[in-house]
Amino acid sequence: MSDQSLTIHEGGIAFSGMAAELSESQQFQELLLFNEIAALSGQNLDILEMLEQVLRRIVTFLGVDAGMLLLWDPKTGHLSHAASAGFPEEYLSHINEAHLAEVVGPHLINATSPLIIFDAATDHRLATSTFLELIRETSFCSLVSIPLRHQRQLIGFLNLGHTSAAPFFPERKNFFAILGNQIGMAIQNARLCQDLRISERRYRRIFEGSKDMILVVAPGGGLLDINPAGIAMLGLASKSQALETVNLQDCFYPWRDWERFRQLLKVHGSVQDFEATLLKGDGGAIQVLLSGAARNNQAGHLVSLDIIAKDITERKRNEQELLQEKKTTEGILEGLPVPAFVINRQHRIIYWNKACEELTGYSRQQMIDSKKQWLPFYTQERPTLADLVVDQNIKALEKYYNKQKLHKSIHFPGAYEASIQFPQPAGGDRYLFLVASPIFNDRGQIIGAVQAMLDFTERERLAHNLMESEEKYRLLVEASLDGIALHTRNQVMFANSAFLNMFGYSCPEELTGVPLLSFISPIHHPPLLRHLREINRQFNRPRIFEIKGMKKDGSEFDIEVVSFPTIFGGQRAFQTHIRDITEKKRLEDQLARSEKLAAVGQLSAGVAHEINNPLGGILVYSYLMLEDLAPDRPERQQVEKIIREATRCKEIIKGLLDFSRQQPFRLKPVDLNSMLAELLSLVENHLNFQDVGIKKKLAPELPPVLGDKNKLEQVFINLFMNASHAMAGHGVLTVATGQNVLGAVEIRVSDNGPGIHPEHLHRIFDPFFSTKEVGRGVGLGLSISYGIIKQHRGRIYVDSTAPGGATFVIELPATRPETPQSVR
Secondary structure, rough: OOOOOOEEEEOOEEEEOOOOOOOOOHHHHHHHHHHHHHHHHHHHOOOOOOHHHHHHHHHHHHHEEEEEEEEOOOOOEEEEEEEEOOOOOOHHHHHHHHHHHHHHOOHHOOOOOOOOOOOOOOOOOHHHHOOOOOHHHOOOOOOEEEEEEOOOEEEEEEEEEEEEHHHHHHHHHHHHHHHHHHHHHHHHHHHHHHHHHHHHHHHHHHHHHHEEEEEEEOOOOOEEEEEEEHHHHHOOOHHHHHHHEEEHHHHOOOOOOOHHHHHHHHHHEEEEEEEEEEEOOOOOOOEEEEEEEEEEEEOOEEEEEEEEEEEOHHHHHHHHHHHHHHHHHHHHHHHHHOOEEEEEOOOOOEEEOHHHHHHHOHHHHOOOOOOOOOOOOOOOOOHHHHHHHHHOOHHHHHHHHHHHHEOOOOOOOOOEEEEEEOOOOOOOOOEEEEEEEEEOOOOEEEEEEEEEEOOHHHHHHOOOOHHHHHHHHHHHHHOOEEEEEEEOOEEEEEEOOOHHHHHHOOOOOHOOOOOOOHHHHHHHHHHHHHEEEEEEEEOOOOOEEEEEEEEEEEOOOEEEEEEEEEOOOOEEEEEEEEEHHHHHHHHHHHHHHHHHHHHHHHHHHHHHHHHHHHHHHHHHHHHHHHHHHHHHHOHHHHHHHHHHHHHHHHHHHHHHHHHHHOOOEEEEEOOOOHHHHHHHHOOOOHHHHHHHEEEOOOOOOOOOOEEEEHHHHHHHHHHHHHHHHOOOOOOEEEEEEOOOOOOOOOEEEEOOOOOOOOHHHHOOOOOOOOOOOOOOOOOHHHHHHHHHHHHHEEEEEEEEOOEEEEEEEEEEEOOOOOOEEEEE
């Protein structure tokens, strides 16, 4: 390099004594500066912090008095102050307030080379630079404005100021241009790093905050990363535990699903909605929906698997419940006495219940998957009510059913009701009340319709005049087989036909002004009045209880009654439903008599066995004696009479044994919790339990027992009724289930009555032993229960008895569901 001195005239300023060329040391220092700027852009610094450090390094390197970095925003067209050093505060305040881009004009966007001003006071180029006119009032003599660019895109400007022109000799113009590009590239890199950090933070927030499990898994199944939702979903304590101990392959159940999932990822690169079951760290299991992508290196080898797992355990449970609900609904429809059929959106029959078969004479095999739902009711093809409801075709509804009392259902949205009349093959007409209701999916779209039909032919013929004036009320009330009465405490205001028939009245006028108590046996008046007061004050919910009803002729019969408050004729009233249970009670009495006969049969069997042995001896010796007597002996006739009468006695004994012989019964898995819940809901409506509280302590997940459900129900009903009698209808009945230490199912039935006297404990299971008063029991209940439990390979005993009550315990062997067995 030459150290030759020269004089350069640039803008009227003379430079002398400056080196025309830079020394190798200076060039090396400039390269170090560029490297430092590049290094600062790679550090994890905020952009403004990075710019401050870059500016300080440049000011120090050049030895200038002031420096400023301005950034250009191409979206808004604004040039804003980012960093500064050495400029007066007044100048900085004007910089922040001024709109530089408007002052200097749009040509700055195209600026590519540095602008060097040696005399700020006289150089006219100052007006089109990134300096304000205010700079003339400062001590700065020379200025430099360097455009900052990256890949031809303007990033901003570097402004430098000094009190002399020494640092800004023209030979440095190329250096300034390179410096501008270096700073522009550094700013762009810093922005990219900042965007990357923001993206990483956003990803980390998504990763950490996701409700779904997110996993990064090694090809062998080891966890490389897992989010908090995944830790909780797998039942783990911490992330470190998950990364150190968990291999995803071991979580799959069955493990073959892991191989299938990984193979799909290898082949296709990604997988969506793969259902699997994962085992949790606490021993439980969850069902998940997996989506994943394979991550390969440049050589195409699998590096890791990115997996997202959505917990669908609740959804699967809901699906199972929906499936169960579907089966339950179909079971209900099948068991209903009301004919009903279901069609889909394409008007094809998808369900045709048994009652519909009986009503129409068409089997489900003939009707399912066809569009012949019109066939049983019309002589030519036409839409049924369900067909029009599924299409919500209001005009067609009015066309076909307007004359058949068509109206919207008040119970279901989009449903319609109508009455039709059609001829029967055997002659005469049949009247049906139709209800067709749309079936909606979870998005509120109609996917089918169900049509139910109520045959009211007989009632139509008997009460046609009532149907004309009270159609709606008749449909709701008169169809009921139970007696329904609306009444105050003083008089009956309305009663349906079933009520009239039940109590022997022929017309409603006969009931005018008659109080409801006139239809109830006097002995039940006090509890009935008390119950009406309680439900009227909302002290108690309506309950069904058994009492005696009284007919018009004064005869009494058994009824079930339930009442609840209502409004009738603008005043408060009661609505009472009454059901005639005479037949039910007759069957119960018949059952009781059957049990007594069974006990008598057992006794007869015992007596017959005792008599049969000596009677056999009498016959043997009589035949021997007969053989020893000559035909003409007079004693022979007497011996023959003995043989004849003894033989008749033997036939009688044989008949007794046949009568007493027990019939086989079938053993099937029985869910005791469900059975006990059903029995308790049955007995709580019994009059003896009106003031008895019932506590249920049924153990969850109780294993089934192998038994005859009817026989077991007989045992528990007997224990419940005994407890009620012991407490005289006032107290608390507690029923608890569980498993004892031997694994047997244990049922405990406790009351808080007076208990069992110790001297009676050894006899309570004896036939015909009873502590009840004469006429209240024959002493066979516990002995029969004892025999039933023994036949089930269990045992029944009294665990405790005291003045505070008695506890009966039944133990039955737990079992898994098996093929039903026959046991004698």
